[in-house]
Amino acid sequence: MRTLSATGAVGSPADQATVRRLNLGLLMRSLAAGGPRSRARLAEDTGLNKATVSSLVTELVDRGLVTEGIIQRRGVGRPGRTIEVNVGVVRCIGLELNVDYLAGVITDLTGRVLARRRMSLPMLDLGPARAMGQVAEMAGELVAGCGATPNQVQTLHLSLPGLIDIDAGVLAYGPNLRWRQVDVVHTLMGRLRWAGTRIAVDNDANLGAMAEYASGPSAGSNNLLYLVGEIGVGAGMIIDGRIVRGATGFAGEVGHMPIGDPTVQCGCGRRGCWETAVGMNAVVDAVSADRGDRLREGDMTARLAEIVRRAEAGDARTLAALTSAGRNLGVGASVLANLLDPEVIIFGGHFAALEKYVADAVSAEMRSRVLGGEVMACRIEYSTLGFEAPALGAAHAGIDSLINDPTLVLVAQ
Amino acid sequence: MRTLSATGAVGSPADQATVRRLNLGLLMRSLAAGGPRSRARLAEDTGLNKATVSSLVTELVDRGLVTEGIIQRRGVGRPGRTIEVNVGVVRCIGLELNVDYLAGVITDLTGRVLARRRMSLPMLDLGPARAMGQVAEMAGELVAGCGATPNQVQTLHLSLPGLIDIDAGVLAYGPNLRWRQVDVVHTLMGRLRWAGTRIAVDNDANLGAMAEYASGPSAGSNNLLYLVGEIGVGAGMIIDGRIVRGATGFAGEVGHMPIGDPTVQCGCGRRGCWETAVGMNAVVDAVSADRGDRLREGDMTARLAEIVRRAEAGDARTLAALTSAGRNLGVGASVLANLLDPEVIIFGGHFAALEKYVADAVSAEMRSRVLGGEVMACRIEYSTLGFEAPALGAAHAGIDSLINDPTLVLVAQ
Known part of the structure; x- marks a missing residue:
């Protein structure tokens, strides 16, 4: 019989070294999330006792991971130094x-x-x-x-x-x-x-x-999907606070879900793949007036700027193409929402740059397709980290x- | 800044009680998976030292979770008793x-x-x-x-x-x-x-x-999807050894992926939902000769037996309906395989009962649609646990x- 561990419990013996490693990590996570604090306050916030905190801090100072900061005088007691993440070494x-x-x-x-x-x-x-x-x-x-x-x-x-x-x-x-x-x-x-x-x-x-989890507007969301799209479309998935890689490390291949137009051929040889409807090439094809359109050349940033310029100018072909891409984005996002029930799906890559022209269509599809209604309220966000994510x-x-x-x-x- | 923990690390301080709880769990998992053993052998297998094993075993005996079994005489040493999971109390x-x-x-x-x-x-x-x-x-x-x-x-x-x-x-x-x-x-x-x-x-x-993880042919597969289908179709997902429930507990709603025939209306009001192609009602509709067909009455087991009887008899309508259901099953399973990269997808419910007539079509779709080829080799299995799973x-x-x-x-x- 095999036993499923709800907590992802360790498979090796725990000992004093395990305890210390776990507590060093706990202290560092607390400092990274909550900023500088006194030893006494750290003990309160983590539940560790003061002597343990002092011993752990000494080790973290030795490793160059934390420093003792400014002196804080609180009440009549002995002044103490705040502990903070060391920004100077690592x-x-x-x-x-x-x-x-x-x-x-x-x-x-x-x-x-x-x-x-x-x-x-x-x-x-x-x-x-x-x-x-x-x-x-x-x-x-x-x-x-x-x-x-x-x-x-x-x-x-x-x-x-x-x-x-x-x-x-x-x-x-x-x-x-x-x-x-x-x-x-x-x-x-x-x-x-x-x-x-x-x-x-x-x-x-x-x-x-990971970038969104660390520092985006939804930082710390333990169920977060990130969609990156340029030529292909891929998903980064954080589920229950861990990156999902799959059995062989290849999870996240969403670009070939057969939810696009079944008459359109994909680079993979199949028909109707999602990325034929929402990938950058699909958007360029739909926006371009003809084969000689200058949209088909130049780097991604320049091409996106040109698409946005045409949309701003009210070009009907461009606006229709982006609304259609938005609808298809929403259809795919609703599949992911129903399957994985994330708190938030974040569109990165070119999707983020086109937010203004796809967002309404995305939202409309999500509203009509996500089950569970108001209870399972998956948010949609557009990455603010840009192509640096x-x-x-x-x-x-x-x-x-x-x-x-x-x-x-x-x-x- | 928020820190992502690759190991699902604990968020509370670790202490002696944590260590003991983790090690009690380690010992029980080892006994459940590997069967009865001596204290010395348990120490070897878990990496815990013998004194710790003895202390833990005493506690587990007190809680009614393990017993001391038959006396084993090994070599010239003192005979020892094997420790085993107590089948008599809990x-x-x-x-x-x-x-x-x-x-x-x-x-x-x-x-x-x-x-x-x-x-x-x-x-x-x-x-x-x-x-x-x-x-x-x-x-x-x-x-x-x-x-x-x-x-x-x-x-x-x-x-x-x-x-x-x-x-x-x-x-x-x-x-x-x-x-x-x-x-x-x-x-x-x-x-x-x-x-x-x-x-x-x-x-x-x-x-x-969980039943498949514990005792099915793929027991212990840490990336395992189980599809249950009767009226609706749902997925149970074990990813990295843990059940995935989603942010609000509603993960696994795969029945409404828009990958079916877009002209067919689903009970949910949308069109082209997966369960309109593979759910039990869809299979019954496709197999039935007319509205008065007795397939439309009786309980699930009886209706499945009748479908199998017709297939065995070589009824062309039934065989075509099951092949079509198998193709649609394979399309949906390939979406899940590409997204989550599981080791195995197990079909339960009515799918398992129809294995013989859907399996070829399922496999053909999986072969042509799953990316990563031989590396990402997701197995398909049909549950042997039946409706008791x-x-x-x-x-x-x-x-x-x-x-x-x-x-x-x-x-x-």
């Missing part, structure tokens, strides 16, 4: 590689962006080896750009569009990049040779979801790993 | 109420069924109050039927078809029962007045999934709660 890098650009941020442990880079790059022409060279180069620039040194960089996470084998650190297949079996993590380790940096890779949808989420993936297990950070020498 | 009841029947099982802590009951009941005529009376009566019969007493019954879980508010213990809405806001848990507490029994309610899809899952939901937190069971007096 650095986390998040990068996003997509078909025609590379973007990156470097943050402190609170998620504040200290430097950012973005460059257009034709990845199809570069190929994976040279592209990884560019990634490593940008990582170095980010470190230099904020006056840090590589040994401060505890984590580097890279976002890629495609199917990722997280455990192996490999891009299994990136259909739009046309890359297969790229050993991302070891390549970057070899190029950077930063001994203390943990390197990882994940897909853009998962990392976009996956890079920011990549930095947060690193931050989260350190905050949940502070023992990953070696004691400063 | 009892768990699982019941399923559906539109036209009530079914129940009572089990020991290993999930062995000690008694079962099943009766046809017209719930629409009875209404919720009298129906709950029947549930309580069956619970009493199950206890008597295996020679137990109510104070041995640690858990009673009831499966209902509909939207359940788990925390409140309330059926929010049962569309096919036409019940709203039924306070199931308190009603049963009041009717039974079994002081030591924890009573809970969940839906048939979630509990079917939700009741069995309800018993297992109780067993799982006790095994994961043995401190829920009071020390025997």
